[in-house]
Amino acid sequence: MDDIKEKLDIFHNHCKAKGLKVTPQRTEIYKTLIASKEHPSAEMVYEKIRQTLPNVSFDTVNRTLNTLNDMGAAFIVEGCGDVRRFDGNMENHQHFKCINCKKIFDFSHKTFDNISVPENLLGDFKVLRAVVYIEGLCKSCQEKK
Amino acid sequence: MDDIKEKLDIFHNHCKAKGLKVTPQRTEIYKTLIASKEHPSAEMVYEKIRQTLPNVSFDTVNRTLNTLNDMGAAFIVEGCGDVRRFDGNMENHQHFKCINCKKIFDFSHKTFDNISVPENLLGDFKVLRAVVYIEGLCKSCQEKK
DNA sequence: TTACTATATAGGTTTAGCTACTATTTTGTT
DNA sequence: AACAAAATAGTAGCTAAACCTATATAGTAA
Numbered sequence: 001m002d003d004i005k006e007k008l009d010i011f012h013n014h015c016k017a018k019g020l021k022v023t024p025q026r027t028e029i030y031k032t033l034i035a036s037k038e039h040p041s042a043e044m045v046y047e048k049i050r051q052t053l054p055n056v057s058f059d060t061v062n063r064t065l066n067t068l069n070d071m072g073a074a075f076i077v078e079g080c081g082d083v084r085r086f087d088g089n090m091e092n093h094q095h096f097k098c099i100n101c102k103k104i105f106d107f108s109h110k111t112f113d114n115i116s117v118p119e120n121l122l123g124d125f126k127v128l129r130a131v132v133y134i135e136g137l138c139k140s141c142q143e144k145k
Numbered sequence: 146m147d148d149i150k151e152k153l154d155i156f157h158n159h160c161k162a163k164g165l166k167v168t169p170q171r172t173e174i175y176k177t178l179i180a181s182k183e184h185p186s187a188e189m190v191y192e193k194i195r196q197t198l199p200n201v202s203f204d205t206v207n208r209t210l211n212t213l214n215d216m217g218a219a220f221i222v223e224g225c226g227d228v229r230r231f232d233g234n235m236e237n238h239q240h241f242k243c244i245n246c247k248k249i250f251d252f253s254h255k256t257f258d259n260i261s262v263p264e265n266l267l268g269d270f271k272v273l274r275a276v277v278y279i280e281g282l283c284k285s286c287q288e289k290k
Numbered sequence: 291t292t293a294c295t296a297t298a299t300a301g302g303t304t305t306a307g308c309t310a311c312t313a314t315t316t317t318g319t320t
Numbered sequence: 321a322a323c324a325a326a327a328t329a330g331t332a333g334c335t336a337a338a339c340c341t342a343t344a345t346a347g348t349a350a
Contacts, residue, residue: 021317021326042307057329062308064327078278080221081229081337083307096270105270109263115277118254125241125250128281133223134262136273166297166346187337202300207337209298226308228336 007034011073018071028053029064033074033088039095039104041083077104078133094131098138105138152179156218163216170201174209178219178233184240184249186228222249223278239276243283250283 011030012022020026032048033040040048042062049056065086068074077085079097085104087095092113096105112132121127156175157167165171177193178185185193187207194201210231213219222230224242230249232240237258241250257277266272 016318019326023317023327025328055329057331059309059330060328066308076225078223078225080223084226096266096272098270099273107263107266117279118252121241121252121279124284125243125279126282126287127279128244130277130279132260132275133278134266134270134272134275135223137271139269142271161347164297168298168346170299188335200300202302204301204338205299211337 004031004034014071014073020067020071025053025056025060026064026067028056029061030068030073030088033065033068033086036088037106039077039085039087041085043083045086075129078131079104080135094134096134096136096138098141099135100137100141100144103138149176149179159216159218165212165216170198170205171209171212173198173201174206175213175218175233178210178213178231181233182251184222184230184232186230188228190231220274223276224249225280239279241279241281241283243286244280245282245286245289248283 008027008031015022015026028049029045032045038044042065045065046058046061049061065074069076069086074086074088077087077095079085082102093106093108094112096107115130115132117127117130153172153176160167160171173194174190177190183189187203187210190210191203191206194206210219214221214231219231219233222232222240224230227247238251238253239257241252260275260277262272262275
């Protein structure tokens with residue numbers, strides 16, 4: 001998997017370009033995030049990262065995740081209330097969230113991948129992000145009821 | 146404005162159908178929410194409602210707003226982090242949120258109002274809500290910078 | 291109307307998620 | 321090797337939101 005190595009290289013250059021230092025913690029947090037498919041919360045990343053860096057503080061994890069979001073290396077998944085969930089996959093994709101088990105599922109849909117923002121909005125607003133958000137019940141949660 | 150009276154009637158029937166009691170607090174909170182155009186947080190509803198019901202508790206407001214969400218008389222506005230914002234307008238519409246001032250603007254767009262959910266999702270998920278969420282900077286926040 | 295039962299409320303307590311602060315350490319660069 | 325800018329650990333603080341329990345109320349049935 002040189003894919004990860006490549007992503008880390010890009011990430012390191014990205015950091016330098018933004019004047020951010022490349023620290024082991026930052027690298028490890030980023031690596032954990034892109035390796036995860038579950039759109040983890042800060043708490044979930046913290047638990048995982050302690051296996052490799054036992055002395056890292058929760059604050060560092062949370063702050064770093066926000067930094068990744070600010071620099072555009074990751075983003076906060078849109079949702080309704082609940083804990084912040086992060087996503088390191090910057091490729092165009094959509095999310096379905098189960099309101100019962102809170103799992104987030106990725107999916108891709110051509111027409112959603114490039115949403116054309118209404119022109120009357122473009123005049124007044126600077127659009128930074130446009131996504132389709134779908135929520136409901138996943139298969140196993142439907143069966144439970 | 147018999148529109149409000151009509152909505153209240155529907156709401157009361159809706160409550161009874163779900164086995165929920167029609168209390169003055171519940172009615173007033175619902176009325177406040179549908180009268181508001183600003184997608185208020187629980188705190189904002191609480192402040193407003195104290196003008197008519199000075200003895201209401203914050204917990205009641207917050208719990209009731211969640212009840213409204215659960216029964217389908219309102220919903221929590223999707224977003225990234227921040228405080229929960231509620232919306233009593235159940236008609237199809239989309240949201241634009243300014244990440245600076247946190248204001249939420251409604252807009253309507255034909256192609257968004259009836260998003261066709263991918264068929265492969267329909268098989269596994271029960272879709273309860275599908276909306277387009279746009280975030281960025283509103284006009285006045287752009288000018289400030 | 292009155293009495294009864296299930297549900298809702300007020301008020302206080304508690305928790306969770308997140309942010310702020312400061313002394314110390316580390317990175318990246320001269 | 322030394323220096324300055326920036327990041328980290330650890331603690332402490334804050335705010336939103338959920339929990340708990342005694343009391344009050346709505347809806348129902350006699």
